[in-house]
Amino acid sequence: MCSQIQLLSIDFDGTLVSRGSETIFDPNCMELIRELQHAGAIWAINTGRSVDLLETGLAEFALPIRPDFILTTERDVFRPGRNGEKWEPFGDWNQRCARDHADLFLSARSVLAEFVDFVTNQTKARLIYNSEGLEGLVAESEKEVDRITDFIRQARAGHPKLDYQRNGIYLRFCHADYHKGAALAELARLLDVARENIFAAGDHHNDVSMLDGRFAAMPSCPANAIPEVQHAVRNAGGYVAQKGHGAGVHEALLHFVKR
Numbered sequence: 450m451c452s453q454i455q456l457l458s459i460d461f462d463g464t465l466v467s468r469g470s471e472t473i474f475d476p477n478c479m480e481l482i483r484e485l486q487h488a489g490a491i492w493a494i495n496t497g498r499s500v501d502l503l504e505t506g507l508a509e510f511a512l513p514i515r516p517d518f519i520l521t522t523e524r525d526v527f528r529p530g531r532n533g534e535k536w537e538p539f540g541d542w543n544q545r546c547a548r549d550h551a552d553l554f555l556s557a558r559s560v561l562a563e564f565v566d567f568v569t570n571q572t573k574a575r576l577i578y579n580s581e582g583l584e585g586l587v588a589e590s591e592k593e594v595d596r597i598t599d600f601i602r603q604a605r606a607g608h609p610k611l612d613y614q615r616n617g618i619y620l621r622f623c624h625a626d627y628h629k630g631a632a633l634a635e636l637a638r639l640l641d642v643a644r645e646n647i648f649a650a651g652d653h654h655n656d657v658s659m660l661d662g663r664f665a666a667m668p669s670c671p672a673n674a675i676p677e678v679q680h681a682v683r684n685a686g687g688y689v690a691q692k693g694h695g696a697g698v699h700e701a702l703l704h705f706v707k708r
């Protein structure tokens with residue numbers, strides 16, 4: 450197969466796989482990715498899931514092929530492990546990323562305390578903590594996330610690097626310099642792949658950073674993508690598929706492979 454696609458960055462939930470309908474992944478999409486892999490292209494899953502939750506997902510959906518790299522929690526970069534581990538950090542990006550987040554959350558702790566107060570007293574959302582402290586939350590509805598992000602945007606004045614990733618009813622705090630687009634750019638740098646040869650696909654707020662044309666010249670989304678994502682993809686000269694989920698990714702890949 451001859452294609453200008455050298456690197457694929459594909460979101461997992463809602464893009465590659467779907468829940469609720471009887472088809473959970475698209476066999477044609479998997480087959481085409483397999484062919485592209487055989488032709489030398491590199492396939493990365495770029496997800497909000499952690500490494501463990503992504504492995505759980507890969508097993509649950511029983512995908513017939515394995516990704517070559519994984520970009521997790523909207524910021525970290527992993528390659529296949531060499532010492533028994535399934536995955537290991539690729540380069541020193543994850544370390545720098547963790548340090549920048551620790552510094553940021555320390556300097557913004559008063560804002561985060563206000564945030565915890567607001568969420569606890571004025572919403573029904575559930576706060577999520579990890580070993581480093583507050584990670585984010587899961588809300589009751591997307592409307593509630595709207596209200597919470599309005600609060601954050603006001604409260605964070607003076608902390609321009611305090612940002613968040615939004616995916617359905619989930620919200621995760623992050624450093625403004627780290628997102629799916631930045632993680633993809635780091636992987637592309639490590640692999641020496643140019644922006645012109647990168648395909649990306651996603652469906653939600655947290656995917657916009659890899660679909661706005663800055664890091665991937667071939668951005669796309671399935672038909673189920675939220676309007677903000679479709680807008681970003683169109684604006685970047687990308688491809689908005691007619692079909693949903695994996696069938697839409699397949700459609701977008703065919704579009705760029707044939708071009």
Ligand SMILES: [Mg+2]
Pocket residue numbers: 460461462463464651652653
């Ligand atoms: Mg998604």
